[in-house]
Amino acid sequence: MNLIQLKAKYEEIRKTIVDSYVWKSMFRHGYKDTPRNRVLMTASNVFLHLHPSKMRRHGIKVSYTWCAGGLTFLFFLVLTVTGVILMFYYRPVAEYAFVDMKYLQFDVPFGMVMRNMHRWAAHGMVILVMLHMFRVFMTGSYKPPREFNWVVGVLLLVLTFLLSFTGYLLPWDQLSIWAVTVGTNMARATPLMGHEGPFAEQMRELTGLITPRYDARSFLTAGTVVAAPTLLRFYVLHCIFIPIAAAVLMIVHFWRVRKDGGISGPL
Amino acid sequence: METTIPESKTLTKKPAEANLWTRREFFGFAGWGAFLSAIGLGLLAFVRFMFPRVLFEPSPVFNAGKPSDYTDGEVSEKFKEEQRVWIEREGGKIIAIQAICTHLGCTPRWLSLEGKFKCPCHGSGFRKDGINFEGPAPRPLERLAVRLDDEGNLIIDKSKKFLYEKGEWDDPESFVTL
Numbered sequence A: 001m002n003l004i005q006l007k008a009k010y011e012e013i014r015k016t017i018v019d020s021y022v023w024k025s026m027f028r029h030g031y032k033d034t035p036r037n038r039v040l041m042t043a044s045n046v047f048l049h050l051h052p053s054k055m056r057r058h059g060i061k062v063s064y065t066w067c068a069g070g071l072t073f074l075f076f077l078v079l080t081v082t083g084v085i086l087m088f089y090y091r092p093v094a095e096y097a098f099v100d101m102k103y104l105q106f107d108v109p110f111g112m113v114m115r116n117m118h119r120w121a122a123h124g125m126v127i128l129v130m131l132h133m134f135r136v137f138m139t140g141s142y143k144p145p146r147e148f149n150w151v152v153g154v155l156l157l158v159l160t161f162l163l164s165f166t167g168y169l170l171p172w173d174q175l176s177i178w179a180v181t182v183g184t185n186m187a188r189a190t191p192l193m194g195h196e197g198p199f200a201e202q203m204r205e206l207t208g209l210i211t212p213r214y215d216a217r218s219f220l221t222a223g224t225v226v227a228a229p230t231l232l233r234f235y236v237l238h239c240i241f242i243p244i245a246a247a248v249l250m251i252v253h254f255w256r257v258r259k260d261g262g263i264s265g266p267l
Numbered sequence B: 001m002e003t004t005i006p007e008s009k010t011l012t013k014k015p016a017e018a019n020l021w022t023r024r025e026f027f028g029f030a031g032w033g034a035f036l037s038a039i040g041l042g043l044l045a046f047v048r049f050m051f052p053r054v055l056f057e058p059s060p061v062f063n064a065g066k067p068s069d070y071t072d073g074e075v076s077e078k079f080k081e082e083q084r085v086w087i088e089r090e091g092g093k094i095i096a097i098q099a100i101c102t103h104l105g106c107t108p109r110w111l112s113l114e115g116k117f118k119c120p121c122h123g124s125g126f127r128k129d130g131i132n133f134e135g136p137a138p139r140p141l142e143r144l145a146v147r148l149d150d151e152g153n154l155i156i157d158k159s160k161k162f163l164y165e166k167g168e169w170d171d172p173e174s175f176v177t178l
Helices: A001-016 A021-026 A037-044 A066-086 A097-106 A111-138 A149-169 A174-189 A200-207 A216-220 A228-259 B023-049
Strands: B062-063 B074-076 B084-092 B093-098 B109-110 B115-116 B123-127 B132-134 B142-148 B153-161
Touching: A021 B023, A066 A111, A066 A228, A097 A111, A111 A149, A149 A228, A174 A228, A216 A228, A216 B153, B084 B153, B093 B153
Parallel strands: none
Antiparallel strands: B062 B153, B074 B084, B084 B093, B093 B142, B109 B115, B115 B123, B123 B132, B142 B153
């Protein structure tokens, strides 16, 4: 069988698969490269339909957008995947957290790669999200009709910082415990809800609450000190609560990009 | 033949009464009210849920031994590791200072040669009595409640703090006179 015959055989098998009922049930439109088919390919696939079926030429100009928003999302996906992988070994319990982190680093095959990918992607996401904000600001893309999407973006920035902050405690070493001690101490000064913040005394008289035991800080730390309950609380916030909140806002953010007229163009 | 339509069957519209809400609005408000109060109560329950009744934390009260264990004019670091508290005896008066920097909560060190507390994080310095004099710390170190029990032991309660800026260092609970 020569190569030409082999190619003909391959084409024959390919055609059988692509023309099959099962294949057609999943991918309703063929690859035939016509403008109409391209739109239908995108619009009839649940994953691809997140993309606009058509976009303007300037939208893919990297020098204009830096692709910072897209890269932030890519980093979020990297963090989700590596994070779930780390969860197979990590236990958010004071006795085990630190040794599990060391176990991942020194013994688990590819553990070091997963941990470092998670760590560096986290740093990268924070940098990219700020670069994205800078680009949007400098190109005036926050102006109407995109003003609400800027607000959603600011909330996503806050959630990115909170993900970074809650994740920082999880290695459960001196650096992370003290960083979170300092960070949560700032919550003492929360207006109305922190026991050392403005109006704390008035709130204490009014409600009998807002003491070191019942205030914004103990809500975060699950007690009066950064201890084992704090680790568990931060773990749940880091792995479940904040990612879901961020994912919901991302859906709104991406949807609004399209509904507000697509990626903004050069002025 | 002429038929007369009974009064009850005529389609005379009643004059529209000025109602506060229409039926539709009423059920709309009732529905949203039920929904929002369920969400709101759930949220309140969640906030309460996040504050457990029992905390498995070490007791804030500890026994620091006899006053005679402390040398006059010295800062004792005996309970710093375990309790984050310095105990100072000065001219027949014993005070307890919390070893938490008032800047961002690190543990300062007592430098006996220089006679000051020095924070390793951002360089805040405090005099022997706890008054801040250098670095970013915004206020003096906090003092803790001290008392003598029936057997003459020093009992220190870390949950009661005495702040210089509120003039609480004169409070008799904040020191023990021998």
